[in-house]
Amino acid sequence: MRLTRYFLPVLKETPAEAQIVSHRLMLRAGMIRQASAGIYSWLPLGYRVLRRIEEIVHQEQQRAGAIPVLMPTIQSADLWRQSGRYDAYGPEMLRIKDRHDRDMLYGPTNEEMITEIFKAYCGSYRDLPKNLYHIQWKFRDEVRPRFGVMRGREFLMKDAYSFDLDHASAIHSYNQMMAAYLRTFERLGLKAVPMKAESGPIGGDHAHEFLILAETGESGVFLDRTVVDLSLGGREIDFDDRAQLQAIFDDWTAPYARTDDTHDEALFHSMVPEERRVEARGIEVGHIFYFGTKYSEPLEALVATPEGEKVPVHGGSYGIGVSRLVGAIIEASHDDKGIIWPESVAPFAVGLVNLKQGDAAVDAACEDLYAKLEAAGLSVLYDDTDDRAGAKFATMELIGLPWRLTVGPRGLKSGVVELACRRTGASEELTPEAAVAKLGAIYAGL
Amino acid sequence: MRLTRYFLPVLKETPAEAQIVSHRLMLRAGMIRQASAGIYSWLPLGYRVLRRIEEIVHQEQQRAGAIPVLMPTIQSADLWRQSGRYDAYGPEMLRIKDRHDRDMLYGPTNEEMITEIFKAYCGSYRDLPKNLYHIQWKFRDEVRPRFGVMRGREFLMKDAYSFDLDHASAIHSYNQMMAAYLRTFERLGLKAVPMKAESGPIGGDHAHEFLILAETGESGVFLDRTVVDLSLGGREIDFDDRAQLQAIFDDWTAPYARTDDTHDEALFHSMVPEERRVEARGIEVGHIFYFGTKYSEPLEALVATPEGEKVPVHGGSYGIGVSRLVGAIIEASHDDKGIIWPESVAPFAVGLVNLKQGDAAVDAACEDLYAKLEAAGLSVLYDDTDDRAGAKFATMELIGLPWRLTVGPRGLKSGVVELACRRTGASEELTPEAAVAKLGAIYAGL
CATH class of the missing domain: 3.40.50.800 (Anticodon-binding domain)
Incomplete structure (x- = not known):
């Protein structure tokens, strides 16, 4: 691209409204322009980076066996009433009435919709396992959007949904996504650490957030320094090999690594010798979650077992904040002069x-x-x-x-x-x- | 992809709700699933075709010099009030109030927003010409959505916007898009004919719709058979060569080709000998439009001429219905057994x-x-x-x-x-x- 033919509106002055470095640099480098509060246009340079990140996420999802689909942004309220989330979801859900006065919403996530799709076509253990994902714009009507694309209202997210016959198989799907995420973030040039997340009503150890260490992070993090040194490197991964994936899960989750939501000071001290304790701040860039039959029961997504019994399918959901990653990479990689892109996502x-x-x-x-x-x-x-x-x-x-x-x-x-x-x-x-x-x-x- | 690992929910029965062949075949081939009226999820097979079409559109837009950006789906009503379209646009605009009771809308098109972006950064003839485009989901709240993805409510559109100093330069930008469209549709395996469209208040000859001939088309078309035989073939196009692009424009617009919106029976008979007259039906898949200073005046997008005078920039907009094309290609290419994909877009x-x-x-x-x-x-x-x-x-x-x-x-x-x-x-x-x-x-x- 010749610069005389391009559209690269770099700014000399530092925009006053931007509080964190990634937001400042994205505005100065002509990557984004605010359209309204928490809603951005991606200018040519920003768009190129966004697409490169998206492409890496696609490749690693598909390598792990997930299948791409694309669900719409506007959803009917009906399914959300069935799952009980229409009323439970607060004012962050953008609620809309169409011209026929029907209740619609701009999807903040897609558990209900993907479960409906699964249920429409799959009814047997023979159809399992399945993992369907999409990369689509979401909307969360944050009361106070800030930090540029890091906490915007309209944002691009990858969300995958796994469907399995039983708990053991669902855990394998979970481990597949864990490994896919580790590789994705490594390819993006990031050191992202899986940290124990609140597991919700079903309990268990299968809920992790992936955080990048950065001073501007919104979460406090507490971790064993050894987890930061782990790396998949060029390791060959066979995504059908349950033992190999379980070993990856074990390696990355054995060391203590928690956010302030799940931090346990006594446990931290007992598990981690003082010289390895790290207290820092982090940016959440991904979230993986095994939720069992939370959606399949109310939405009646049942599958027949080999014995002919009908059981609710076991599910998990797996998110990556694609647009947020643009900011997160800059937070992790810049100097006084500007951004320093890793080769893998450079515009x-x-x-x-x-x-x-x-x-x-x-x-x-x-x-x-x-x-x-x-x-x-x-x-x-x-x-x-x-x-x-x-x-x-x-x-x-x-x-x-x-x-x-x-x-x-x-x-x-x-x-x-x-x-x-x-x-x-x-x-x-x-x-x-x-x-x-x-x-x-x-x-x-x- | 191994079918045992894929998600290809083909249907044996013909869905009763589908009135036209492309809708029936897309449902039967497991390409889409209706989420709500006029809103579809793209299942894996459909998603692959959509992405392939999108990629060809990207390539041909960029070859013609257009620069990709990405504007958000949700817009503030403010700019639309300034242009006068907020009230003029009927109930097809999906109007939304956010949690702070601000008037927002799901963009049906982006003239206002792109003009605001242009105005923010470009103020001189030195910044011109520019052509910025994006491929983004749009929403039009059709009163009676039908024909599957052919007339849905949430749909994927490519929209490009050109900015030029004067009329002559704007016409060159128009001709660039005309040539890019001809090549795009040829690569998609389609015979799309540019037809004179209503030119709006500014008049002139620079408004064309591209239609594919198909029995299920919503528009009546009247044309000189010779226009159907025109082809760019492997022709090398220099998009900076004004004379070459003008010649392409002239070749394709000389023969009579109009929809029932612009049809003139007397002119048709005088221009076209009877044996070359074709009366048929067509599907609109693209629209190019030179609108002069329609948006730059109310939104005050001015540029300085070399003489230092400030003049409103000349604009045009150029749309391609990307999701609609999936249906249109099927309308044009199928038999009793199913779909026949051209190699260029085959899943x-x-x-x-x-x-x-x-x-x-x-x-x-x-x-x-x-x-x-x-x-x-x-x-x-x-x-x-x-x-x-x-x-x-x-x-x-x-x-x-x-x-x-x-x-x-x-x-x-x-x-x-x-x-x-x-x-x-x-x-x-x-x-x-x-x-x-x-x-x-x-x-x-x-």
Whole structure:
């Protein structure tokens, strides 16, 4: 993309209304614009990041066996009355009357609707297990929306719903999602820790929130430092292997890790030696929850067992805050100059800076690099404006592209361009060919 | 995808509520499920087609220079009051009050919002031209939703908005979208004809609807047969070349082609010799519209000319009914047995039918083919159930995959599998390697 043809409205001043760094940087980098309180338009740069995160979430959900669907945003109130949640849900539910005066709502979540779909088509153990998910806009009418996309009213969420014949099989589905989440967050360049969550009326250990450690987090967190060092790395996961997935669950849930909702000070002290105790703040980016027959009973989603008995199906739900993740990644990865995108979600793989726009040799070298990078499958933001070098560098640093290629007349005389790393600040001079090859290698593994 | 792990709830009976063939087939093929009147959930097969159409629309919009953004579904009423449309828009607008009793609405379109965004960041001729688009869910509270996704209430639309300094430049933007639409519909396997539309208060020739000819269309159409034979084919288009785009506009708009909204019987007879006159029905799938300063004046979106004068920006809007296209393609491409997907939007490239599930040799051959097809980048729906052959064939025909590979013990003895074409019904016996190569070649150009 050539910057002269793009729409990248970066701001020089820091917007006064933004209280946290991710909100400030998203506004300054021209990623979002507020449409109304807690409701945002995604400008081109923000939209690109959102789509990249979405794509990684899709890939890891499907790798774990979940099947994509898409449910609508507007729901009828009927099913919610059946589950008992229409009245239980407070003023955060956006309630709507259509032209025929029917009660509708903008879905804050989809347990009822997916259970109705399941029930319509599946009635036997032979149809199980199933895990259906979608990535769709939700609405929660927060009384005081704040922190930009971190606590907005209209937000993009991935929500998956598993259906199993019995408790043991449901736990396997739960463990599949646990492993999928660990891998998803690792690919996003995040250190997200599963923490014991309130398990609701059915009790049990199968409710976890995934939190990223960040000073601006809304939750207090208490954890054993060892859990932060765990990593799936390149581990091969067979999502049908119950023992392997149970071992992953065990590894990640053995160390103490809780939010202030579930924290138990005495247990913390007894389980974790003082030098490993961490008290910090965290941002919730995911939530997995086994709820048993909570929805299948009132909505009568029954399946026949091999013995012919009809039993309510066992369910779980699994959320990831896709739009919130854009902010969360920035909270976890920025410096004084701006955002620092992990390669996996960067809006462009590389920024190309022409130091002397209008100079025939420099223009030609830039055009050549631009074409070669794009041909190598690398997305490029080419700053072909006639701004001065300092302004070009400041914009590239603000918007946080992981790599910057700088082309100027002096370097070209020696046959080199400069490749700079946003995260470390390190730079090196390379021939254009070597720079393309190096960038290709960096992005090859993603 | 293995069918035993998928969620493909095909129906044997024809649903009584569906009046038109696309609605019937989408329900029978397990593509959608009605959530409430005019509101649908997209089941896995339908979701795959929707995403493929969306991707083609994205590619062609971006090729023409339009830049993707994403605006929210819920809008404040304020901007609509400023443009005068809040009151003018009838009961089809879904009006909402939030918890603070503020007037909101579910966007039926985005002229106001995109103009506000443009105005916030662009104030000079140097910022022009711009064309920003998004693909987002819209809501129109139809009094009598019908025909499945063809006239639903919640629907997915691509809407682009161009901003130009003057009329001549705006017409070039219009012509860019005209060419992009022609290519988009051709890639979707559709013959869509641009027809003169009502141009609104500003008059002029720059308002066209794109219609597909289909018996179930809601509009009557009158056209010169020659327009149906026009095709871009593999033509290279330089979207900066004003003359080339004007020539495309001229070629496609010279022959008479109008809907009953704009039809002029006398003109039809004078322009078109009797043997070339076609009177038929059509489905609207796109709409392009140059509206000048209709929104920039009330919303005060002004830009400075090179001479320093402030003038309202010239705008156009360009819609494609993305979810409606799923139905429209089926209306245009089906037979008694079911859907016939064009390769470009097929939910899977090929269906793989195992004629004797449980037979070690047949199972092994199928697994091998499955792996090789997926490795070649071809998506496969592998029917690994133990249904009988007739049922497997009927399902594949109903869901309309363009190609079917059949593997059975008899063929394997001679070292061959059967490759069948859904559209022609023709089939041939090939070695598995030749079948993979042939399918690879068929899909290589898409």
